[in-house]
Amino acid sequence: MPEPPVPHGLDDQGFIAREGSLARVPVVFRPAVAAARDRLLDLFGARLHSAYLYGSIPRGTARVGRSDLDLFVALREEPTDADREAVRALGEAVDKEFPQVDGVGTLLYGRGRLLSELERYNLGWFVACLCTPLLGDDLAEYLPRYRPDSLLARETNGDLALRLPRWRERIADAEDSEEARRPLVRFMSRHLVRTAFTLVMPRWNGWTSDLSEMAEVCGAYCPERAEQLRTAARYGQEPVGDPQVLRSYVDDLGPWLAEEYARVHGVKAPRPQD
CATH class of the missing domain: 1.20.120 (Four Helix Bundle (Hemerythrin (Met), subunit A))
Known part of the structure; x- marks a missing residue:
């Protein structure tokens, strides 16, 4: 049996280290990120609790014209169907305007669900470990740390x-x-x-x-x-x-x-x- 790669991705206490940072976003993708950020603010205003990047762009591994822009948005209340349609249209507009990205996908949830007991080891973990803060109050501050168990x-x-x-x-x-x-x-x-x-x-x-x-x-x-x-x-x-x-x-x-x-x-x- 071949040996697996050497384990990594944990901090010195054995918790999963948070991925990505805005500093790692490649220069070529920054205009698309800035446009998405500004349009989310315009779209939701005070209803927006926080927004995040995830995926290859904040990890610094994105490929021009091949990688998608992944956004994660938390509203102060549960989103409506109209909200979901609005972020879909926002993503289509950003994708069309910036050829360096190959599609824009947005996950949209309410703050209450993300901090719920049911979602603590699913969506909560996703925010705390795989998402890079872009706007607002970082939900990771209200979530536990996670082990790969x-x-x-x-x-x-x-x-x-x-x-x-x-x-x-x-x-x-x-x-x-x-x-x-x-x-x-x-x-x-x-x-x-x-x-x-x-x-x-x-x-x-x-x-x-x-x-x-x-x-x-x-x-x-x-x-x-x-x-x-x-x-x-x-x-x-x-x-x-x-x-x-x-x-x-x-x-x-x-x-x-x-x-x-x-x-x-x-x-x-x-x-x-x-």
């Missing part, structure tokens, strides 16, 4: 079995073209690799957001799936529009991973929307 694994990615039927519906409903399938391949590839990583994260006792490294870590513990995971990590960065890839995700890799996850970590606590 089985509780965190279960509450972050222990719902894959629920997702697979929805994925099958999305695949069936997608237009029969490579262009329509590529975003699905990218999204599902990333999700599966990240879930595979958190399956073995407590054994590895470290943290990484690098898809290739995630695949290598899980592959070292699950060598029979190593090549599939390496390929999925590659498609998470350079997606193809092959329908067979999508079928393999929902008929083979996904069901195996969901079953193994439930066996090792249990099932994520149900959410009202489930």
Whole structure:
């Protein structure tokens, strides 16, 4: 069995170190970030509690014309459908104006939900460890510190079995073209690799957001799936529009991973929307 990469991503007390910083945002992406920041303020005003960056841009690993701009927004109250439509339109406008980004995605939640007991080891962890403050009062100040343990694994990615039927519906409903399938391949590839990583994260006792490294870590513990995971990590960065890839995700890799996850970590606590 190959040795996994040396564990890292923790502080000197064994907690997951927060990723990213505004200082790491590459110069070429800063105009897009500034535009998104200013437009969020204009859109929500006093209703905005805080906003964050996450993903490759604040980690300093983004690729010009290939990486998306990921935003996380907390409102003082629960968002409405109109709010979700407004941030979708904002993202489309920023994406169109700044060719250095390949899409803009915004996660939108209310402050109360993010600080709730139910979300402490899911959305709360996401904000505290994977998000870089951009605007407002940092919610990480109200959240605990996190270790790469089985509780965190279960509450972050222990719902894959629920997702697979929805994925099958999305695949069936997608237009029969490579262009329509590529975003699905990218999204599902990333999700599966990240879930595979958190399956073995407590054994590895470290943290990484690098898809290739995630695949290598899980592959070292699950060598029979190593090549599939390496390929999925590659498609998470350079997606193809092959329908067979999508079928393999929902008929083979996904069901195996969901079953193994439930066996090792249990099932994520149900959410009202489930």
